[in-house]
Amino acid sequence: MLGLLKAYPELLLALACALLLRCCLGARRDLPIYWPVLGMLPNVLRNLRRIHYWSVDILRASALTFTFKGPIFSDMDFVATCDPANVNHIFTSSFANYPKGPEFGEIFDVLGNGIFNADDDSWASQRRSAHELFTHAGFRSFVAETSKRKVEGALLPLLARAAERAEAVDLHDAFLRLTFDTTCAFVLGVDPGCLSIDGRPVVPFAKAIDDVEEALLMRHVLPKWWWKLMRWLNIAHENKLARARETVDAYIARTVSERRRSDGVNASPDMLSSYVEKGCDDGFLRDSVLNFMIAGRDTTGAGLAWFFWLVAKNPAVGAKIFEELEARFGVSEGAMKVFDAESLRGLVYLHASLCEALRLYPPVPFEHKWAVKGEVLPSGVRVEAGTKILFSTYAMGRMEEVWGKDCAEFKPERWITGRGTVKYEPAYKFLAFNAGPRTCLGKDMAFTQMKTVAAAMIYNFEVEAVAGHIVEPKMSIILHMKNGFLAKVRRRG
Numbered sequence: 001m002l003g004l005l006k007a008y009p010e011l012l013l014a015l016a017c018a019l020l021l022r023c024c025l026g027a028r029r030d031l032p033i034y035w036p037v038l039g040m041l042p043n044v045l046r047n048l049r050r051i052h053y054w055s056v057d058i059l060r061a062s063a064l065t066f067t068f069k070g071p072i073f074s075d076m077d078f079v080a081t082c083d084p085a086n087v088n089h090i091f092t093s094s095f096a097n098y099p100k101g102p103e104f105g106e107i108f109d110v111l112g113n114g115i116f117n118a119d120d121d122s123w124a125s126q127r128r129s130a131h132e133l134f135t136h137a138g139f140r141s142f143v144a145e146t147s148k149r150k151v152e153g154a155l156l157p158l159l160a161r162a163a164e165r166a167e168a169v170d171l172h173d174a175f176l177r178l179t180f181d182t183t184c185a186f187v188l189g190v191d192p193g194c195l196s197i198d199g200r201p202v203v204p205f206a207k208a209i210d211d212v213e214e215a216l217l218m219r220h221v222l223p224k225w226w227w228k229l230m231r232w233l234n235i236a237h238e239n240k241l242a243r244a245r246e247t248v249d250a251y252i253a254r255t256v257s258e259r260r261r262s263d264g265v266n267a268s269p270d271m272l273s274s275y276v277e278k279g280c281d282d283g284f285l286r287d288s289v290l291n292f293m294i295a296g297r298d299t300t301g302a303g304l305a306w307f308f309w310l311v312a313k314n315p316a317v318g319a320k321i322f323e324e325l326e327a328r329f330g331v332s333e334g335a336m337k338v339f340d341a342e343s344l345r346g347l348v349y350l351h352a353s354l355c356e357a358l359r360l361y362p363p364v365p366f367e368h369k370w371a372v373k374g375e376v377l378p379s380g381v382r383v384e385a386g387t388k389i390l391f392s393t394y395a396m397g398r399m400e401e402v403w404g405k406d407c408a409e410f411k412p413e414r415w416i417t418g419r420g421t422v423k424y425e426p427a428y429k430f431l432a433f434n435a436g437p438r439t440c441l442g443k444d445m446a447f448t449q450m451k452t453v454a455a456a457m458i459y460n461f462e463v464e465a466v467a468g469h470i471v472e473p474k475m476s477i478i479l480h481m482k483n484g485f486l487a488k489v490r491r492r493g
Helices: 002-007 009-026 041-046 048-061 084-093 102-107 120-134 137-165 171-188 204-221 224-233 236-261 271-277 282-313 315-329 348-360 443-460
Strands: 065-068 078-081 366-370 388-392 461-465 486-491
Touching: 041 048, 048 065, 048 078, 048 204, 048 388, 084 388, 102 204, 102 366, 120 137, 120 271, 137 171, 137 443, 137 486, 171 204, 171 271, 171 282, 171 443, 204 236, 204 282, 224 236, 236 271, 236 282, 271 282, 282 315, 282 348, 282 443, 282 461, 315 348, 315 443, 348 443, 443 461
Parallel strands: 078 388
Antiparallel strands: 065 078, 366 388, 461 486
């Protein structure tokens, strides 16, 4: 055969063309083409800037589950899914067979041994400690009071000045600054003043967290040997990650040291004070602080930005939320009003609107697990031991098979029963707060903050998106807005 090809080189060319044609024509529409040696990686690189939209196209065309093949020897193969049956099986029914896995820890090494990297006994122990703190009445009251105070003292004055001057305000930036301050208060017991009416101060710790998140996404889409080589050479996004990590570590170490010098005593019942008093070592404190800072600041801030963008694009929803608030709290007159978290309980349409925004724009757009033992998933796809499984929460909210033909619409009514109460949707269908034993411990905290912000803003202001400003997802492990969200605000009344 080899001699034949040498004798007739045109035959070799014909075979190569036939193989290429088969790769191109054999692929179903919207599905990645499998290239010899390179696998499906060229498709990823071509769609890198629209990775979330692309995940929707792929999973929609492949009955909600797709097997991705990376380059040979790259260890990039994985199964992508947004099938609720698979999610329920992996996150709940067969939880023990699907830990985070060793590759997760490699990619997210900056998180150390914190709760989001941990598995087995380490994870269980950290979860117990966090659960004990988060469910304590004093801590929950602290979260609610801090959120209200920050909205009243920083966010509303910023918006009032923007309204008075008829200036556009970047709400995405404002919300991230707000949640950075509140999360620093919850986790560290300090308020860095990132959100200020006097300007937009640069906070190196906050900027470093942004850089970490962008670099971690690149680790997901590049072959392991590639990004490890870049880390060894200390170039590109790995250089940015290394410098960001130094900033993060220095800030946390300084804060921990100051707390220890005060014998762990702090006026507020924050997480760091609680853990220092328990005698936790510096390594544990560093990892816990960073894990909960990312979880608390970025997810809530991004969720609020997408919520208000959707409300601005669907003013009828904002009007209904305002009517609900006005029915409970009366007509808005004079001074701006901020509400206690407890007083917002039972506001069905507000809660439904937040859930609907989180369905379409989940702050964490993908999750992944690792199979200990091979088996056939409920969708019929077989996974072998050691297979990585990627879950697109972003795509799940856009699947007709999951949410119906109107899945692309922002429709809070889908969360309201015929009796006018909030409709329950299982976590394996609504994955914004994870599912099963790893369900987000901060879910109630997140809703407390989001409702406090949303109610105060909608009751006191009308929000309108700036015409022509493009809002789209950013390349990050958190669903941030690439260009921010420019909006105009007007005082009601």
